[in-house]
Amino acid sequence: MQAYEKLKQLHQKLYNLQHLAALAEWDMQTMMPVKGAEARANALAELQAVLHQLKTAPHVAVLLEEALAVRDELDEVDRANLREMARLHALETQLPEDLLLRKTRVAALAQPLWVRCRADNDVATWLPMLQQLVELGREEGRVRAGTADLSPYDALLRANEPGMTVAKLDAIYADIKSWLPALYKEVLNNCKDVDASLVPLQTPIAEAQQVALGRQLMTEVWKYDWDAGRYDKAPHPFGGMVKEDVRMTYYWTPENYTRCMLATIHETGHAKYEQGCGPREMLGQPVCMARSGGIHETQSLLAERMIGKSAAFAEYVTPLLELHLGAQPGLTVENVRKLNQLVKPSYIRTLADELGNPLHVILRYEIERDLIDGRLEAADVPRVWNDKMKDYIGLETLGRDDIGCLQDIHWAGCGWACFPAYSIGAIGAAQLMATIRQQLGDDVVTQCIRTGHIDPILAKQKELIWDKGCLYETDELLTKATGEPLNARHLREHLERRYLRNEDC
């Protein structure tokens, strides 16, 4: 298997160089002064060109062909590694140079325009650019589909979220739409008393207090390895960089602690997956990468929603809040639970509660699918957005596109078919947590969370997901872990349990 060994060397080299791109991107968000931006963009583009050249050099295709011809000689891990090498190679070589260049050029123009149009609530100026982005997405989808019987959107979806198809997503979302809007209304109706009884906390809550709380949760509950990471301020919270140095960021607002705390827990979920991902002896190889964006989101949402928003966690975190924010009437376990589980329809996806969030995602999925597959044009988006918001969430956005179809950055960056990952994560987190409860016992899980000693839960995440990296494809990974592929039933049971029946752990 000389060809396979050469491919492994190539991927180690790519991994080493991608480290620098990851660092440059982290630094852009956290450290870089404004005048460094242009030189940084040039540096990143240059490195991407070097990487693209290494990945698409003609001899790589030859090596892959040779290696695949004798793949049966490899053990399971190497076979999976080779499969991922072939998948990544196909993704990288599918697009002609000229389409890549046009994507980069249009995205570079679109992003600042989007920032301006959102700030000015000026959708009219935005729509012609959106139409260009849609047409690029259609073209990319057609090229990626090639001769396969796939719609352009289906091709983009499979590129971003391997193993996922429009048919599967349509079925899952049809299921969710059959019960979630009604459930949401019922919960909101029940909530009226909860809201009235809420005791607000004293504000402003200082940055240092929120950071200290975040650091303590990362350290004591999630066992974040501070020798292999950092925690810095950024305009949007994110976690990542490289597996050996997984850096976390926070964003804080003085009006509440929940936004910063829950985002930190969310990002810690991502970070733990990265720090522990894949068969370690294969570090640097594709098999050691996270399975997909959707699976990544199962880990962050398991941390944030299954643990961080639970009633048991309110018991654990209330004394910590008192420690960091000072004693005050709002810091009772019951009131903290209510604050952490606050349900309120939101125009903004990233601020939506866990009932509204999947509806936000479905809305975006339906619109982008129909845009890319030619059933909608950019000019239709404001109206369709408004109709669906009214229908799914009960809010109207006509005339307020800044908090409607202009709110997300994804499309402005030519990022199509990215949204489904969030709902895969929401369902998968509930599904995985159901398995963990079953395997460890309900009481044990509740006790773990109540005391902040979640090591048994982390060990299960490691066993079921982290250790596997890209060993299996998504459906197989979930089936081995939970007994079935993605099933929205678990999300429903979780939401009903927490928000209707008060049986939350």
Added chain:
Amino acid sequence: MQAYEKLKQLHQKLYNLQHLAALAEWDMQTMMPVKGAEARANALAELQAVLHQLKTAPHVAVLLEEALAVRDELDEVDRANLREMARLHALETQLPEDLLLRKTRVAALAQPLWVRCRADNDVATWLPMLQQLVELGREEGRVRAGTADLSPYDALLRANEPGMTVAKLDAIYADIKSWLPALYKEVLNNCKDVDASLVPLQTPIAEAQQVALGRQLMTEVWKYDWDAGRYDKAPHPFGGMVKEDVRMTYYWTPENYTRCMLATIHETGHAKYEQGCGPREMLGQPVCMARSGGIHETQSLLAERMIGKSAAFAEYVTPLLELHLGAQPGLTVENVRKLNQLVKPSYIRTLADELGNPLHVILRYEIERDLIDGRLEAADVPRVWNDKMKDYIGLETLGRDDIGCLQDIHWAGCGWACFPAYSIGAIGAAQLMATIRQQLGDDVVTQCIRTGHIDPILAKQKELIWDKGCLYETDELLTKATGEPLNARHLREHLERRYLRNEDC
């Protein structure tokens, strides 16, 4: 000139990629957690390999030959750019792959051993490794000398400090040695009363106070551009990264403010040169690079010694010190001047005063020159070091090699012929300041420093040095700027004026 245009494209590409190496190195010193080190080293090595390959590809030599054949068609800036391209290409291609690998491997072993031996004052364990490093240096010197009539050390010196030769340095240092040890003794003798009258400041001086002082000096006096840089803590102060984003660092000790303040001023001198270096329309090209390590040091030492340690600067900085450290008896202009100009023989080069520092440099130069040219072996170093310390500075180091020949990191990293840059900087700073005084007028310069409005001085530095980048070779640059090549007379006049005659500005 198609060949020259292609070379320009290549250098733009190298510049873009080197941005990432510079960022990775800055991050290593300031941000990186310990467990990130191995992955970072791999990433940097991979990028260096890519860069080396780009620089030494066979077609580059062909392009250079073509471009040089018609160099007369180019204007002055492009001609200088091409000259630097050829110089850098020669340096990069001189060493065979196998010698480069051995250097990297030995340096990787030597550096941790050096740290341990210095901590344990264990020169016996160190000397065999030093001998290996010397032999590698000899080999590199021979290879770089090629068929030219150069000693190995001379070849290394010219590689590190273009335009400098052993013959020139020997003459300059002979000059300095003829008057500096005697001057140093005289000043030390005069100092006895000064020392007795010194009022020490209250300690500890907090990090935040020192950082605030540093930031204010950078902003108000040196007009450091905060939109194009940062100021962070590091184990050793340095300034640099890339021209568009020149980041500064500080190191502080609680016992005094001078170490952090003077180092910050020093690094700001480097930073201003980088921020303003070269003909701007050629950014990314070799002609836009700093002329040499020695010329870089003229700019940092002009800031630190000519301005920061001057009597006039004590007038400016005393109220600032009071602002940041609080009013106290030691904060009189006269006492602050004495603190900033403190003269005291030091075992340690980096802590030496400006009279002792050149002697430290000459000692190292003489030893490394004789090591590389075969007149000394590693085993001789502790004895020779002690003899020269006694002779030049009046201190003995036998049995205390940790504060003797083990103190510097340079040789442990295969860094030969680096020390002369510090003395070139010391002489050049005095020489350049003499010119600036002459051109602006003594009173104007003094007034500038006294009020902290040094813009006329900065404008002169820009005109004489920064704007020129690599347009001229070192001697020509200095001659155009000051009317003569490097001349130690200016250092002598500066030191006598400040420390003997009390005529300091």
